[in-house]
Amino acid sequence: MKDLISITSFASVSALGSTPEKIWENYLTSEHFLSLKENVWVAQLTNEDKLAIEEIRNSDNKYKKLDDAVLYTLFAARKAIEKTNWSSEDNFGINIGSSRGATSLFEKYHKEFLETGKSSTLSSPTTTLGNISSWVAHDLQSNGPEISHSIACSTGLHSLLNGIAWLHADMSDKFIIGASEASLTDFTIAQMQALKVYSKEKDDYPCKAFDMNKTKNTMVLGEAAAVFCLEKGEQENAIAHIEGIGYATEILKHNTSVTDNAECFQKSMKMALGSVSPDEVDVIVMHAPGTLKGDSSEINAIDKVFCNKTPFLTTNKWKLGHTFATSGLLSLELAVLMLKHQKTIEVPFAEKQEQPKKITKILLNAVGFGGNAVSVLLTK
Structure with missing residues (x-):
């Protein structure tokens, strides 16, 4: 690779929590953080984090109609940016990817359309894939480029590739990359079940990832958002x-x-x-x-x-x-x-x-x- 890239800050929200300390503490246990939702295994955000995200939703009238995937990212991006010395004048770039996008809202608006034959006014702007990055830019008051994409389950790391490409091209000195998924909807889970990959396990570990002796598929869906702040070269504050x-x-x-x-x-x-x-x-x-x-x-x-x-x-x-x-x-x-x-x-x-x-x-x-x-x- 042409030059080293420094990770100067990061934040996430998942079933493990939303602070590095809590997340690491949870990694150190042998417990899983999966739970049953209507008899289906899922990995949900903690109640504490859900309440904090609802506070963001209610903090601005414009945020009340946004999909959870957007709000999860706002939550993580605010935490990540707090740990940097970045300002809106830096015109940092933003690339947030999502495999499913605004899943919950899309399903809601489509159901309304099937029932009434009409589409809600905000159905289009709140379900576009670019919706996530643009709202993060609005929330952080960035003037830099906002990019969104979807490349299935490698989307988050493709955001990383894209951020590095911008930095190496000297088109930006700083770049926020990330991904968000609020995919625990009935239809999404049904899609994975239709592929015959979803876990039906009933023992201590529903998902047997890296169990090379398993005899059936054991995938379990989770919801999460993660954001990383990247800078070109070896920065003194690099993590x-x-x-x-x-x-x-x-x-x-x-x-x-x-x-x-x-x-x-x-x-x-x-x-x-x-x-x-x-x-x-x-x-x-x-x-x-x-x-x-x-x-x-x-x-x-x-x-x-x-x-x-x-x-x-x-x-x-x-x-x-x-x-x-x-x-x-x-x-x-x-x-x-x-x-x-x-x-x-x-x-x-x-x-x-x-x-x-x-x-x-x-x-x-x-x-x-x-x-x-x-x-x-x-x-x-």
Whole structure:
């Protein structure tokens, strides 16, 4: 990669909470944070965070009609920007992605249309994909570019790629990247169930992400938003540095297909490593959605790239669910926290692994439907 990119601030809201301290505390337990909603496993925001987000909704009349996906991002973006010295005069760029977008509002307005034959006045502006970034820009009073996109479950890390591209092109000195997903709606859950990937487990761990002995799919959906502040070069206040990025797309054989050895991951991981030896990687945060094919193909790809010296492997979906677009950025958050605390997070039901003596470099993966893979190499 041309230049190091500094992560100078970050914030998220998920089933694990909304402060780095609380999130890390929750990572240190062997508990999951999944709950039953009408007999379906989901990963919901905490009641405390939901109340704080409702305060944002009620703070401005213009916010009352916004989708939860937008409000989750406003909540996270405000927290992230508080930890920086950025101001609106900096004209920082904003790229917030979402796989589903304004899911709840879209379903609500479509139902109204089917029942009445008419569409509500705000149905279009409040359900467009660009709705998220533009409202974050409004809330933070930024004059910089606002970009939105959707690339399934790798959307968050594609936001990262885009922010880095703007910084490397000298089109911006600072960039906010993020993703948001408020996808715990009946229709979205029904879609995942129709794919036969949703968990029906009834034991201690409903999502068996990284359990290589499972015999059925165990994906569980979660809601979350995450935001990272990026700056070019080695900044004094950097929390961590992005040393390498990689991306690849597989040729489709099916709408949801990925090859047995996840060729897309092999290519993206090799690209992210660049001239860095695989032996230098201490930890890999896997995408590992908890599905049979998704987990096994990624393991196979890692075996191909790292041969006989596999780094410590972990994932967080067993704990906070699959948050679609936000999942890759929650993996990035976990990587940043592990670098800071110099401690790995084990998957309690997975085979024991040898602990790295020191954590210096972490690789993380995400992939979306159609094999849109992204890998990121993080260092201190």
